[in-house]
Amino acid sequence: MGDVKRLGVGIGWRPEIAEAVEGLAGVDWVEVVAENICGDHLPDSLARLRARGVTVVPHGVSLGLGGADRPDAGRLDALARKAELLGAPLVTEHIAFVRAGGAVTATPLLEAGHLLPVPRTWDALDVLCENVRIAQDALPVPLALENIAALVAWPGEELTEGQFLAELVERTGVRLLIDVANLHTNHVNRGEDPAEALAALPVEALAYVHVAGGLERDGVWxxxxAHPVPPAVLDVLADLCARVTPPGVLLERDDRFPAPEELAAELAAIRTTVESAGAAAGGGLAAAGSGRTTPVSAGTAVGSSPSRPLLIGAGARASGGTMPAAAPAAPAVPAVPAAATAPAAPPRTSDLAGARQRVGLAEAALLSALVAGTPAPEGFDVKRLGVQGRALAAKRADVVAKVAPELPEILGAEYRPAFLTYARKRPMTDGYRHDALDFVESLLVAGLPADDSARERLTAWWRERAGIRPPGPVARLGHRIRTALARTAPGGGEHR
Structure with a gap:
């Protein structure tokens, strides 16, 4: 698997906090959402950080390696070019699917606009592993994959999260980006014990760790x-760091950005948690480029041989409880808990095409229920699917407002309810920018908004941007819009 770069403590770089990130003390490295930068030049802030010697890691969100289709060659090429532009030591993505349908299932292609969990089945693992190998071959640096948070659980899963990750690493050699906030999320939402996931974790594959905040509402995390990191998430981080030295730990913040001093305080809390847990266990986090020898090597469990995986005994604390005193290093590796041992894989066949179709049909049925209002697939919690579906629609509204800020400015308080009404009827099929255009088209065809001035501004906005879209649907909808506008023009004439 090769050496793992020592990264230290970092923060996710976002345009909204670029100046703050540059000014924060103690930031050893940054991570940037790969889709938010171009492949031929960097934002000035990132260029200055690179000039200072700060490591920048691209973090992808759109490959959908857990989907039934083979990874898109264009997306892989774009990610590879950004890794080279940044001089990155690795790139990261997610164990998730983000779109479903299309040729594999002969159903309409749908996009989630969000990371959705793959079923933890042998079929899904076969498909994911093949997709990971394709991605690894296309990328110039090592790939690490992140465990995701989920509101819904697949029925009939055949592997736990820890078992799924261990099998993935065993088959592909891919590295892991462990998000302790996501482990906490799945603890609250799906009843999954973070300690059990960590017990099966192949820590020699650990690339780095994510830490982030959230909130609980109506029993759902x-x-x-967009919120401060809660103590429960820091507890999971401490559990991990008491048993393994993470090569790097990173704070993620994507919205509702606080003042720089609050970001600095969160980074300090993360560093204190890592150092305290590591010191109690005889380890610690090596700062990037410090030259300091770490008592416990990256990916090595305290009290174990470097060749053995991280093992957490049956008394390990679940997320949210009180941290116990660190136990002295044991002279021998404890027995593997039964829950951490993966069941023997069923005899596998070479029917990867069949696995892709089965996974594709299952993922398309779930995504269609979430974004197109089709019936819930058998075995899913209908109430929880409703929560997830509303969350997806809300995220669409938020992201469209960011990529097209003129729309909430033109529509004012009408923007959000109008968009959510649109989203219930129109699944996203081609990304957020096209989603914004589709939303405006739907309003104009319906003769909305009622205010003449706002409608004229929306019409001008749509006409200015519609030229970037491929022909076909635009031409047809353009005709419908011109017809609708002709009906509302003074004297019945057409606007020109």
């Missing part, structure tokens, strides 16, 4: 990345 929402992984918002």
């Amino acid at each position: 929402h992984d918002t990345h």
Whole structure:
């Protein structure tokens, strides 16, 4: 698997906090959402950080390696070019699917606009492993994959999260980006014990760790990345660091950005948690480029041989409880808990095409229920699907407002309810920018908004941007819009 770069403590770089990130003390490295930068030039802030020698890691969100289709060659090429532009030591993505349908299932292609969990089945693992190998071959640096948070659980899963990750690493050699906030989210939402996931974790594959905040509402934990990191998430981080030295730990914040001093305080809390847990166990986090020798090597469990995986005994604390005193290093590796041992894989066949179709049909049925209002697939919690579906629609509204800020400015208080009404009827099929255009088209065809001035401004906005879209649907909808506008023009004439 090769050496793991020592990263230290970092923060997710976002345009909204670029100046703050540059000014924060103690930031060893940053991570940037790969889709938010171009492949031929960097934002000035990132260029200055690179000039200072700060490591920048691209973090992808759109490959959908857990989907039934093979990874898109264009997306892989774009990610590879950004890794080279940044001089990155690795790139990261997610164990998730983000779109479903299309040729594999002969159903309409739908996009989630969000990371959705793959079923933890042998079929899904076969498909994911093949997709990971394709991605690894296309990328110039190592790939690490992140465990995701989920509001819904697949029925009939055949593997736990820890078992699924261990099998994935065993088959592909891929590295892992462990998000402790996501482990906490799945603890609240799906009853999954973070300690059990960590017990099966192949820590020699650990690339780095994510830490983020969220909030609980109506018994559901929402992984918002827009709230402070709660103590329960720091507890999971401490559990991990008491048993393994993470090569790097990173704070993620994506919205509702606080003042720089609050970000600095969160980074300090993360560093204190890592150092305290590591010191109690005889380890610690090595700062990037410090030259300091770490008592416990990356990916090595305290009290174990470097060749053995991280093992947590049956008394390990679940997320949210009181941290117990660190036990002295044991002279021998404890027995593997039964829950951490993966069941023997059923005899596998070479029917990867069949596995892709089965996974594709299952994922398309779930995504269609979430974004298109089709019946819930058998075995799913209908109430929880409703929560997830509303969360997806709300995220669409938020992201469209960011990529097209003129729309909430033109529509004012009408923007959000109008968009949510649209989203219930129109699943996203081609990304957020096209989603914004589709939303405006739907309003104009319906003769909305009622205010003449707002409608004229929306019409001008749509006409200015519609040229970037491929022909076909635009031409047809353009005709419908011109017809609708002709009906509302003074004297019945057409606007020109």
